[in-house]
Amino acid sequence: MTITGKFTDETGKILKNTQLILNINGKQYKTKTDNYGKYTYKYKTTTPGTNKVTVSYNGNVNYIRSSVQKSFTVTDKYKVVTLPIYRNPVTKFINGDPFCTIYETEYAQYNPGVYAEIDERGLEYPPINKIIKVTFYFKNNRGNIITRTVNPKYKTGAETSLISGYTPFKADITYCKMSETERYNYWYGY
Incomplete structure (x- = not known):
């Protein structure tokens, strides 16, 4: 993140080449204004939650x-939730x-495949989260595992086809909060 500002006196006169102290979450850093009274400080944010800059x-x-x-x-940019995949x-x-995760083997409400989504049915307001990607895990009867990572077509769901001889068993859903x-x-x- 970049912290920027312009340093002037009460009349609006710029104070150029002036040393300033930045206190970010209790740690001090120094910066200096340029010839136009502007200052810039690049800071790597690592503390989730509310941070204070003085x-x-x-x-x-x-x-x-x-x-x-x-x-x-x-806010943490991305989080991952792992959900099992069953017939229900x-x-x-x-x-x-x-x-939710959904496993369809026949043509029904969904086409045959595996789905990971935010189920919007019954929501009165827009979802808070969006799905970034989903990694689906498939296992055969010998214990071999295949993964398939899918980017969603929409912000709230991703799907993939079934793999012959393999059964889906879990999905890692990478998500984050949507902006307002x-x-x-x-x-x-829109």
């Missing part, structure tokens, strides 16, 4: 000490969204 100026003979504090939220659907709720704009656009079809 930019401080120690003052000099012309200006008193000052500081400004902002916060930002870091398996569901696990994450952030209120029903993640993504949720709105998804729900209303």
Whole structure:
């Protein structure tokens, strides 16, 4: 992430080539304004949750000490949930969204295949999460395992065909939260 700002006095006069101290979650870093009063500091965010940044100026003979504090939220980008695959659907709720796996061997509600999805039936609001990819695991009667990784056609589901001689047994679903704009656009079809 990049922390940027412009350092001016109360009249709007830029304070160029001025040292500033950044306090990010209790650790201090130094930066300096450029000839236009702007400062930039690149920081690798590693603490999930709310993070605080304080930019401080120690003052000099012309200006008193000052500081400004902002916060930002870091969320884990991707998470993985593993669901077993059985003949009957398996569901696990994450952030209120029903993640499920479905195994179809005949033409019914779904075509034959294996599905991992956020089941939107009954949801009153757009899903919170989106699926990034799904790794399906298949096993034959000798214990050999084949995996197939699929990117979803839609934000809330992925599917793959069955493999002759192999039975699906689990799915690793990689997901993350949608932004509010993504949720709105998804729900209303934009």
